[in-house]
Amino acid sequence: MEHYSDKELLEKFKGEAPSYAFNLIVRKYQERLYWYIRRVVIDHEDANDVLQNVFLKAWKNLHSFREDANLYTWLYRIATNESLTFLKQKARRQHLSTDELQHQLAGTLESDPHYSGEAIQKKLDQAILTLPEKQRIVFTLKYFEEKKYDEMALILNTSVGALKASYHHAVKKIEKYLTSH
Amino acid sequence: MKKERNNDDALKQEAPTLFGITKQNNFKVPDGYFDALPEMLVEKRSASTPGVLERLLHAFHWKVAVPTFAAVAVILFVIFNTSPMVEDTAIASISVEEVEAYLDNEGLYTIDEDMLLEALEDEVAVNYEEDNDEIVEYLLENNIELETILEEL
Numbered sequence: 001m002e003h004y005s006d007k008e009l010l011e012k013f014k015g016e017a018p019s020y021a022f023n024l025i026v027r028k029y030q031e032r033l034y035w036y037i038r039r040v041v042i043d044h045e046d047a048n049d050v051l052q053n054v055f056l057k058a059w060k061n062l063h064s065f066r067e068d069a070n071l072y073t074w075l076y077r078i079a080t081n082e083s084l085t086f087l088k089q090k091a092r093r094q095h096l097s098t099d100e101l102q103h104q105l106a107g108t109l110e111s112d113p114h115y116s117g118e119a120i121q122k123k124l125d126q127a128i129l130t131l132p133e134k135q136r137i138v139f140t141l142k143y144f145e146e147k148k149y150d151e152m153a154l155i156l157n158t159s160v161g162a163l164k165a166s167y168h169h170a171v172k173k174i175e176k177y178l179t180s181h
Numbered sequence: 182m183k184k185e186r187n188n189d190d191a192l193k194q195e196a197p198t199l200f201g202i203t204k205q206n207n208f209k210v211p212d213g214y215f216d217a218l219p220e221m222l223v224e225k226r227s228a229s230t231p232g233v234l235e236r237l238l239h240a241f242h243w244k245v246a247v248p249t250f251a252a253v254a255v256i257l258f259v260i261f262n263t264s265p266m267v268e269d270t271a272i273a274s275i276s277v278e279e280v281e282a283y284l285d286n287e288g289l290y291t292i293d294e295d296m297l298l299e300a301l302e303d304e305v306a307v308n309y310e311e312d313n314d315e316i317v318e319y320l321l322e323n324n325i326e327l328e329t330i331l332e333e334l
Contacts, residue, residue, distance in 0.1 A: 019223075026219045034215070038208050048214075055222050117207030124202050144204070168195075175196035 004028075006071040013062055022062070026055055029072070032145075033079050039140045040083040041090075042105040042129075044114045050086050054079045076155045080137060087133065102129045102136075120178075127177035131170050138163055139170040 004012075004024060012021035033054060038047040057078050065074065091101040106129040109115050109122055117125065128136055134156075141147045141155065142163075149160045156163070193200045 019226075022226075023219055023223070026222055030218055031215055034210070035206060035208070044208075044210060051218070052222060052225060056225060059222075059226055114209045114211070115207055116209065117205075120202055121205065121207050124199070125207060144206075171192065171196045171199060175199050178196075178198040178202075 007067070010062075010065065010067060010071065018063075022059055025058070025062075025071070029075055030055075033075060036076065036140065036145055037079050037083050039128075039144060040080075040133075040137065041086055042108065043112070046086065046090070050079070050082050053086075054082050057082070070154070073151060073154045076141075077157070080155060084133060084137070098133055102133065105129055123178060123181060124174070127174045127181075130177055131173060135166050135170045135173075138166040139174070142167050 009021050009025050009028070012018075013025070015021075030051070034047060034051050037050045037054070038044065041047050041050055054075065058075060065071070087098055087101060091098045094101065094104075096104065106126040109125055128139060131139060137156065138152065141152050142149075147155070149163050152163050153160050189200070
């Protein structure tokens with residue numbers, strides 16, 4: 001399924017088979033984007049909504065996508081923006097701050113039927129949810145998605161230096177949480 | 182590879198507890214979720230396929246929009262600023278002789294001065310007679326003798 005390069009998929013999309021090409025793009029990226037979004041919004045139904053929005057936005061805007069840019073980076077950027085927007089809206093609907101919402105999400109891990117992990121891994125996921133949301137994004141991209149700093153800089157539109165500092169702070173806070181809880 | 186090992190060493194030094202945790206995905210999805218997702222997206226896409234207007238707006242990228250708006254602005258400027266000049270030019274191109282000929286033909290140039298004077302005199306005369314009657318009445322009512330008036334004059 002993934003034997004087409006992004007460039008080939010984009011050519012197909014802009015050519016005679018946009019629908020077919022888009023379907024291939026979805027199949028190529030759906031899992032990676034889903035797990036990234038899921039780590040940010042935590043709940044499966046929320047992740048499903050956000051992921052569908054990401055692909056719908058991509059569908060609507062892909063025809064104006066510049067070929068010199070990286071499709072993979074572009075999709076991650078949309079996913080990041082959609083996830084953060086979703087969390088802000090969810091917090092507003094529940095009259096909570098985003099920090100309070102994250103605290104609430106950490107509590108839902110216990111009862112989530114689509115979550116299973118050993119005690120120490122659950123503690124790690126709860127520790128991550130104590131981070132400010134942008135630091136959490138940086139930590140997720142670096143630690144779980146294993147992205148390089150220059151890729152992250154493109155996704156988050158920020159400098160490599162700022163990302164390194166942010167990741168360093170995140171690691172320190174998580175270590176402190178893990179040793180004190 | 183060397184860089185990765187350096188990163189691991191740094192993490193081990195900085196956060197030994199975190200380093201000791203096996204990195205794994207604890208989240209799960211319902212069975213068949215990823216198989217069904219592309220089909221769900223096809224349905225959603227067809228429901229939200231951009232309309233003609235939306236596609237036009239997308240096509241109306243700023244690189245197109247800016248020159249278009251500039252062209253429209255120039256056209257409007259030309260229309261609104263050149264219309265009076267057209268009229269002025271048209272009037273300026275008419276010679277004095279043409280204007281006189283036009284007035285002659287329309288009869289606007291031949292006003293009968295005698296008729297105008299007669300009309301004015303009639304109006305003045307009527308008013309003058311009315312004024313004399315009023316003066317006589319006033320003199321009689323107030324018993325003012327004609328000699329007194331003459332003396333005053």
